[in-house]
Amino acid sequence: MLEQECNANANPTFSKSTGLPRKRFYRARAHSNPLSDSHFPIPIAPSEVDYTIHYPQIFPTCGEVQDSKKIEFADIGCGFGGLLIGLSILFPETLMIGMELRDKVTEYVKERILALRTTNPGQYQNVSVVRTNSMKYIPNFFRKGQLKKMFFLFPDPHFKEKNHRRRVISLQLLDEYAYVLAVGGIIYTITDVEELGEWMKSCLERHPLFEALSAAELQDDPVVKLLSTATEEGQKVARNGGQTYQAVYRRISGYQQ
């Protein structure tokens, strides 16, 4: 998956100065229908997720699998991967994965991570990306309570009411996110669309397994700053002087039976 050799000089899709893949060669459509049947491979269960492909330096051979170490951060709809790159430096010991539905974009992030690993030996070993439909297959990748943080940054707003069920945050999908998040785990959402911001906040507010972080907690969390600065989409909004709407919530334990 990530084994492709990248030679910055020979390959025109890579920038000569930075060695990173150039975005113009990975043009993608802005939207992808999450409702359509998928044609990419999906792990049957979390135990089938091959860590050796994603993190070859941390999991060198197929034989000795470190059961202790699991993916703890998931960036859902990671886009061009800006947040992952930022997080990788901030949490060098944590395994994280980006999930993206558009194949070209996933390919770009893959190349970007590879290039960064080559130019910065020893770094960026803890990030990877996978092409998947996270609205359908989240439980195939993560066990119950496995994740510490989940990110939903600048998701597709799907304005039409008919298409609201395509939104990545909904009361029903939050059940699945709550399932893969550990108690105390945090879900980060941000958007520049006011209507969607209110929608995501109201979904999280109504869900019994999530509670909002206090203002002080938001202040202290270094990740919150990254939400609007690290991603390509966030930088674009900042350039155009747009406003953003965040909702950051914590997974709390369920009702006692």
Place this chain on the structure above:
Amino acid sequence: MQEDADQHRETEVAPALIAVHPAQQSIAVAVGSDLRVFNLHEGYPAKLVDDSEEHNANTNVHKHSIRAIRYGAKGNLFVSAGDDKLVKIWKTDSWRCTSTVLSEKRVSAVAISNDGLYVCFADKFGVVYVVDVEELSKQSSTNKKGVPILAHYCSIITRLEFSPDGRFIISADRDFKIRVTVFPRNPLNGTHEIQSFCLGHTEFVSSLAFVRSLDHPQAFLVSGGGDSTVRLWDFTTGCLLDTCAVGEHEGFLQSNGKEDESSLPAVTDVCTSHDGSLVAVAIQSLAGIMLLSCNLSAKTLSIIKVISVSEENFIPTSIGSSSTERLLWMVMGASSLNSSDSTCVARVRVLSGFSGSNMESVEHETLILDDKDVPGGEVTLEKLQGSLLIEKQAFNAAAEAVKTAMRNLLIKKQYTEERREYRKRGRNDKKTI
């Protein structure tokens, strides 16, 4: 174009369904839009009474194909639902329809909570709704609707079940997922806490059942799927305990030699015996019924044998049994292909000796009953089948329809890589710079 049209017509065929009262007081069969109930306790066909305005005595209670029927665990309630987007709740003592719930989409599965307080139903969008039976019957409005409680993301839900202890609601979908959700005391606020996912099937999950016995009161889940396997699960943890590849069974391959290996026959229904020792498996295009033995202490499933029906190409589409009797009820049939044909063909057979912990009893006592030996006698069959004698031709036509319908109902259409790429040729992101 032609291909698409064929596909469309085949999916319109609805397989016949059977449901058995938990104490075998009555049997219900649904074929197409026709719901037939026979009262075994008193030995006469039950007359369905539906007071809802559009209904009159000459028409069926449902306007389109029925996709799900079932009795409650206590036997006093019965629910039927299907393509006419109506969920009808019946009292089984009078066979009066107490409430009709409107669904926004076609209904694909129903379940009744073990205490009989709630009815759940799932629609084609993968959303599960709940209604409070007591509250509902008090309402006078004709616009009765369910409250959405959970959703499988845009995957058709194939089966809904309550765990025997009533703590969980289990939903299976055509995307290989089985979701186990905590069913709270007040489910009208939603069921948000997922207990586990049972992941292991590689195709759609078609059927669910539970096994437990006196020695092992903790129930396990049995599931059958389009990947031609029957699996045993500890559903509270989502742990897969055993997989039984029924499609690879010798006897089956012989009887179905021409089938290519790439498309293994789908499991269409599973049913467990009340003592938890046997699992009956209905398989698409398998004439007969396969029996598995379930060892609850070793947590294994193993094939015992296939029981076929002599002189009849009987491929069950739906099976059921009560929680008291040792009989397995099987139905084969489908809604009529062309609407001009008014009567829908269905054939009902009964297997005796459906329980027993040792192999010997299974070997000797399992027997397909003759029509005259069926509980209630031939009158039962006359009601449930629509007529006592079924023409061989009609029977074979039904068998053929059932074969294709069962598979196309849930299987995902596969396109080649080239065809997909070809269809994307005009997209901006595919143009080379």
